[in-house]
Amino acid sequence: MKLLDGKLAAEAVKEELRLQVADRAVNGKKIPHLAAILVGNNGASATYVAAKVKACEQTGFISTLIRLEENVSQHRLLESIHSLNQDPAVDGILVQLPLPKHISEQEVIDAIDPQKDVDGFHPVNVGKMVQGADCFVPATPLGIMLLLAHYKIDTAGLNAVVIGRSNIVGRPMSILLSANSLPGNCTVTLCHSRTKDLAAHCKQADLIVAALGQPLFLKKEMVKDGATVIDVGITRVEDTTKKNGFRLLGDVDYENVAPKCSWITPVPGGVGPMTIAALMKNTFLACSRK
Ligand code: NAD
Numbered sequence: 001m002k003l004l005d006g007k008l009a010a011e012a013v014k015e016e017l018r019l020q021v022a023d024r025a026v027n028g029k030k031i032p033h034l035a036a037i038l039v040g041n042n043g044a045s046a047t048y049v050a051a052k053v054k055a056c057e058q059t060g061f062i063s064t065l066i067r068l069e070e071n072v073s074q075h076r077l078l079e080s081i082h083s084l085n086q087d088p089a090v091d092g093i094l095v096q097l098p099l100p101k102h103i104s105e106q107e108v109i110d111a112i113d114p115q116k117d118v119d120g121f122h123p124v125n126v127g128k129m130v131q132g133a134d135c136f137v138p139a140t141p142l143g144i145m146l147l148l149a150h151y152k153i154d155t156a157g158l159n160a161v162v163i164g165r166s167n168i169v170g171r172p173m174s175i176l177l178s179a180n181s182l183p184g185n186c187t188v189t190l191c192h193s194r195t196k197d198l199a200a201h202c203k204q205a206d207l208i209v210a211a212l213g214q215p216l217f218l219k220k221e222m223v224k225d226g227a228t229v230i231d232v233g234i235t236r237v238e239d240t241t242k243k244n245g246f247r248l249l250g251d252v253d254y255e256n257v258a259p260k261c262s263w264i265t266p267v268p269g270g271v272g273p274m275t276i277a278a279l280m281k282n283t284f285l286a287c288s289r290k
Helices: 006-026 043-059 074-086 105-111 123-131 139-150 170-178 198-203 254-260 271-288
Strands: 033-039 062-068 092-095 159-163 187-191 207-210 228-231 235-238 246-249
Touching (some): 006 139, 006 271, 043 271, 074 092
Parallel strands (some): 033 062, 159 187
Antiparallel strands (some): 235 246
8 A cells, every 4th residue: 555645745736836936036927826715713714724824835925814704794705805806916816615604605606706716616617627628626626636646646547436526526526537638537436425335336446536524434345455545535523632622534444445555645644735735736827827
């Protein structure tokens, strides 16, 4: 078993970006600027946004963090987005999800200028991704593609199973893996909560991407020998032995599945850091396109 080390691969992506930003600075070109909007006090969301701001510092990007109260009106949030859309200094905009229940996530996503939609959730970018056109690809599936590329995993012709069909992970992942690209060219099965005999689908897979948010869901009996397993899941479970009171669990029963795999991602230190590296890559792209 070999580790797909997301921390290591993310550092490589960020270092490449840092050098490119330094080069832009020397040549008097614009420095990438990411604006993040965080609504409310969700602990996990605050941690993710802080990690994104830190990655901006590491790579030499400019970042702006806008914090809004949990009870902020949708109108007020949309005003913030409109003003960032119009600000020529800002290259990329991200609104950390999930949003409080009284706000429509879709209306918020639709309000972001597609040219600044570095999360790749706007319908224009989703449509272009499906067509294989130039666009912003959602950060988590893009990060997984970068990870596979970093470790030179040859995915052509593989049977891939993606578990989970969300708009931000599973569905775009299935599209990217099936695309005529490198990595890509897989034969993809997209499984979800209504899939019959999910274990049978997984058992024939050369590559499994688990993105369902059910801790330790993928068991060793569901994985064939030599498979590559990507664990997207992150669930906080209470752990009184930890200083912060919780630990993170993935969707894969890592301890028992790992010995059967040719490649596997750990949690933490797998897909998480790659998601952030991919977001940085999208923001750099937004800036350099101008
Ligand atoms: P989601 O809740 O929006 O979607 C989950 C999907 O899994 C659904 O499509 C559902 O049909 C499917 N599903 C749920 N239970 C199932 C079951 N028992 N069998 C088969 N399919 C089932 O979740 P999401 O936003 O796609 O996130 C999935 C997981 O990935 C979560 O743990 C989330 O925290 C994590 N995540 C991690 C990163 C990262 O950077 N590592 C990024 C995004 C999401």
